[in-house]
Amino acid sequence: MRVLVTGAGGFLGRGLTARLADTLPQAKRIVLTDRVVEGLCGAGMETMAGDLSDPAFRRALLDPGFDLVFHLASIPGGLAEREQGLGLNVNLLTPIGLAEEVAAQRPGARLVFASSIAVYGDLGQDRVTDATVCQPELTYGAHKRMTEILLSDMTRRGVLSAISLRFPGLVARPATESGHGSAFMSQIFHSIAAGDAYTCPVAAESACWWMSRPAAVNILLHAAGASNAVPTVIQPPVLHESVGNVANAIARVTGQMAKVQFGDDATLQRIFGAMPKLDASTANSFGFQADLDLDALVKAALSGD
Amino acid sequence: MRVLVTGAGGFLGRGLTARLADTLPQAKRIVLTDRVVEGLCGAGMETMAGDLSDPAFRRALLDPGFDLVFHLASIPGGLAEREQGLGLNVNLLTPIGLAEEVAAQRPGARLVFASSIAVYGDLGQDRVTDATVCQPELTYGAHKRMTEILLSDMTRRGVLSAISLRFPGLVARPATESGHGSAFMSQIFHSIAAGDAYTCPVAAESACWWMSRPAAVNILLHAAGASNAVPTVIQPPVLHESVGNVANAIARVTGQMAKVQFGDDATLQRIFGAMPKLDASTANSFGFQADLDLDALVKAALSGD
CATH class of the missing domain: 3.40.50.720 (NAD(P)-binding Rossmann-like Domain)
Known part of the structure; x- marks a missing residue:
């Protein structure tokens, strides 16, 4: 092959x-x-x-x-x-x-x-x-x-x-990568894991994939x-979770404090932070799998793999 | 301009x-x-x-x-x-x-x-x-x-x-044009208008746009x-009618007999002859118009315009 x-x-x-x-x-x-x-x-x-x-x-x-x-x-x-x-x-x-x-x-x-x-x-x-x-x-x-x-x-x-x-x-793309509107979804991982304060552009309740x-x-x-x-x-399965829940999971898994200030960028929130639920039953039935849970997501995202 | x-x-x-x-x-x-x-x-x-x-x-x-x-x-x-x-x-x-x-x-x-x-x-x-x-x-x-x-x-x-x-x-494309699977929808006009017999590949009940x-x-x-x-x-509005109704309208408008034998070509019937109804309200609200009725369709189709 x-x-x-x-x-x-x-x-x-x-x-x-x-x-x-x-x-x-x-x-x-x-x-x-x-x-x-x-x-x-x-x-x-x-x-x-x-x-x-x-x-x-x-x-x-x-x-x-x-x-x-x-x-x-x-x-x-x-x-x-x-x-x-x-x-x-x-x-x-x-x-x-x-x-x-x-x-x-x-x-x-x-x-x-x-x-x-x-x-x-x-x-x-x-x-x-x-x-x-x-x-x-x-x-x-x-x-x-x-x-x-x-x-x-x-x-x-x-x-x-x-x-x-x-x-x-x-997630989690390197902090140096740009051009992606969804960059905040990666930066929040790096910032919390490093113990840094992070200003998240969208609200804690924002639901992302x-x-x-x-x-x-x-x-x-x-x-x-x-x-x-x-x-x-x-459409592969994803984890449907709020940014706030993900921030808490990152802090829990990495043993850090989540020093995050949440914002209200209307454009980013509309595009990335207002995701509805997903019925991925077709993908599931063919064996495609999401990250198992929030802890698994955080570990995988920060693993460097 | x-x-x-x-x-x-x-x-x-x-x-x-x-x-x-x-x-x-x-x-x-x-x-x-x-x-x-x-x-x-x-x-x-x-x-x-x-x-x-x-x-x-x-x-x-x-x-x-x-x-x-x-x-x-x-x-x-x-x-x-x-x-x-x-x-x-x-x-x-x-x-x-x-x-x-x-x-x-x-x-x-x-x-x-x-x-x-x-x-x-x-x-x-x-x-x-x-x-x-x-x-x-x-x-x-x-x-x-x-x-x-x-x-x-x-x-x-x-x-x-x-x-x-x-x-x-x-409709009605010239009888000489080919390459269109929907050619039968035009040929039926020419044949009936000319007083010729026509073997239609789909059933009379086939609903077309x-x-x-x-x-x-x-x-x-x-x-x-x-x-x-x-x-x-x-999606412009269309007339949603059976092939049989259209054949009868052609005969009525042209004063001919509809000498049509209907067939059962499964492929053509599936693609062109099983059309559901159309809600063209968006197009209608912006002033797009279909042929007024079956008689208007037949006259326009055979007008050469």
Whole structure:
């Protein structure tokens, strides 16, 4: 089996590649790609640095084909909103080109796509189900939704076997990473764990969807090995918890005081802090799993894995 | 005002261009484009023949910009299903490129996009509303839905002012046109009007969504002049009638006998002949109108307009 990981240098990509060699010992070839690949290479893996939106680079990269592709490369929502041309190239035209070329080289290849809950747009208060209508409110979410539709259609035709996974903001991203509107969801982990005071931009009651990077990596790997009976778009299960409850759990697990001042940023609260409950029974029935509970979330989020 | 019509040589395009000069007398420039433009030119209009999927042609065509673009060019569903590369180029990559370039030349330009009810996929029996989930079952519908999402997002950003119109199969297409799965919906008009026997592939009870070309042209022109308060995706009203009722109306209006043998093609029946009712109240509230009744549908469909 030949395996490709795009965006291998990103937060999710680094978590995935750290697990790949152990999880796929039968892989004949594992290729990691990103614009910068220094420090990425794991045992027995190859790296290839380049711009995935360049068709010539993609041709070189994809020769002679892969059986399994994790397409994680994208630019985050805030950046895509500011840099529209970049967003179009990286978040829409690149996945379209990549999917066509992966399918041309290896018809029926499994493509695991890191989609986003940004596809939903304003969710209102009703429980999210398989019947929830997608009305993306950011260009990032619009491009993710368009890519999901493309991949589902290519899977229907049998040229690919794609699974799109709608990830929430993952925790805990390094404090240095920016461009994500959901950055506060990670910063609160680092601040409390370090014993620092933290000014959280949203209210303690804000209800968010939480997922640690290790949980997200498990979900990617589960999708990689899933049968073709799995739907082409999966909303993985998440923890639905208030920011205040998560802050208390971080303090409890790390033995620190939660020195958090809560704010009322209306925009962030609307986008990330007013999440309704989620009915993830479809994903559950196919074996996808969330972090077990709040304590498990905190430990996984701060583990560095 | 500068006006561009793509796909001007198609069935809908020809109906639209026949009405444009009268409807938009204030237009400074009207440009019609298609791969072949012979015989298309109306009074005071220009034509430009070329391949819209060629970026160099689009650059020449779009210079120095248009205030109003009717993007009608596409290849039909059956052909797109057989010729995947062509479908991708014409029905997805071309609209993406065109929309970006129209917006770059003339920010906020009105773009009227001929989408399709193929975006819905299998509708089941529930009344279609604004909350109906799109699950396209053909590549044609997937690409149309992707384009709708792109255009809605560009309109949200203010770079375009787009309206996507979900048209059903229009009647009565010339008997010579092929590639449309819904061809039977047109052929039944021509056959009965000519006094010929016709073998209809679906049952008389099959419920279809009907719209004449003149009604579709009215809808295009209404969208062209609509305020920015109109939603970016509009399901226009249609006539919801059985094939048998339509056959009887054609016979009545044309004074012919309906010599029709009905069949039971399961695929066509599922896609075109099992349409649920439609709640078009949103479109109605913004002034979009269906054919008035069955007699009006038949007269308009056979008028040649």
